[in-house]
Amino acid sequence: MTARAVWLHLRVPFSFFLLPVFWFALSQSPQSDTGRALAVVLIIHLLLYPASNAYNSYYDKDEGSIGILEAPPPVDRTLFYVAWGLDLIALVLGAFIGWPFVLYLLVYGAISKAYSNDRIRLKKYPVISWLVVGFFQGGFTYLMTYQAINDLPLWALTEPRPLLAGLLCTLNLLAIYPITQVYQHDEDSRRGDLTMSRLLGIRGTFVCAIAMFGLSVTGYYFYFEGGSPFYMLLGYLLPAAGFFLFWYWQVYHDTGKANFRSAMRMTLLAGLGLNAFFLTLLLLNRS
Template sequence: MKNILLHLRIPFSFFLMPVYWFALSQTNHANTGISIGVFILLHLLIYPASNAYNSYYDKDEGSIGGLENPPPVSKELFYVAWALDILAIIIAYFLSGWILALALFIYSSISKAYSNDKIRLKKYPILSWITVGIFQGAFTYLTVIQALDNVSLRDLMQEKYLFPAVLSSFNLLGFYPMTQIYQHEEDAKRGDLTMSRLLGIRGTFLFTAGIFLLVTAGFFFFFQEKEIFDFSAFIVYLLVMSPVLIFFNVWFLKVLKNEQLADYKHTMQLNFLGSICLNVFFVLLFLSN
């Protein structure tokens, strides 16, 4: 049981939490009960199920996201992953309706296609990168918006929903290769040509920097007329995210001298710092509305 709990990697859900807070900050007086329910469904059921399913098929011996020394996996982990997904979908139906239930079903199905050895999207660098970016970003953002504001699927296609959804995806598209940067050896053993392996260590840093320049430009336009407690939302964004920028650049300079420093420890530090800063910013944005 302990090994199963470890492979659920529930704390790892914190890294995906900014998408939820961003969506919540853009809702119009969302129902508190549904807001809490959707939060639980995503972060305590759907994401852990995805982690467990991925761990079952990867059978990593080296460090993975949220687990420096992953324990052996068992068949029970496979069943737990399925049980959590099914439970989440059932609860979603009664909490918000068929749209949320369908959205979680689609998300969990894509997650399984990412890891399952018969399909294994993970071994295709660009396809897996785009898939993760879309479904952990825009798809999740729109799912939360729809459930919390009861938005029709047609109305969900409006620019006011799609633009921040796209920004959410680009955030993930930037972070995702960095989460793979220390796993090149493990991924090579399984024959998975991940985005980070395709780019190389230095290329991963440069690619991520380029994506985040685009994200920053996107947030500049999105936050032009928005304020957080009477301060420009974009300026607050820059200030809150500045520790991430500093850490990223200092780490990159170290890696240029020694690529062995592109390791699990620094990757998790960047992920944790980035998640803290984004969560803080979006919570502030939510509280200021």
């Protein structure tokens, strides 16, 4: 594989869509250290997530659109070694953060490999894979990020407020994850993977997203106690919500509209909205 092909399969820009979890944790942190926070975000988004993407690409060997790649290049064993190499570097650097963070990296790495590896392949089981992705990329990552950047004891994560925040991150992922699969039905069928989106059907995928997003919005109302941050969140998400409803109307009348480019636009708008909101919240809480 060429260096460019490897870089494309790492899908580093795709990590941007998961940055809201980090910004949310940082905005709620009472005693965060700038150096620790920077190390945590770099290890997760430049090492852990790209390693997971590369490992997934190696085992899937996608020929159709996947992630942010409309035409993924062919893969070989090089990608497998790169994925493991990034994981090892993440663990070494994570040791400077603390053993709970190393434990997080180990657990997340193991789950991401079980998700893709042919011998286990959680990806074949729609409900399990949906819940696993939602929890580990959402709530689990939020809690361990919150712990790492504040250097807190693990028992501190059992308090109601961080648990609710973690639940909200999980609900966000449960809403958006099937949408990222909605254009891959043919590719997933070719590999024998019954994803959550395939199980729900194209229209059902949109209904699921609406239900999960509704639960998420309700949760944010209680988290922010109906205050101004909640309404600010709604404002930031308005473009994504408007596009989603328009896209759903199109798909309802023509399922062919559930395509790669629309899914990427939806994911981009949602990512931009959440990133902007949590960054604004961070600035407000620090001012």
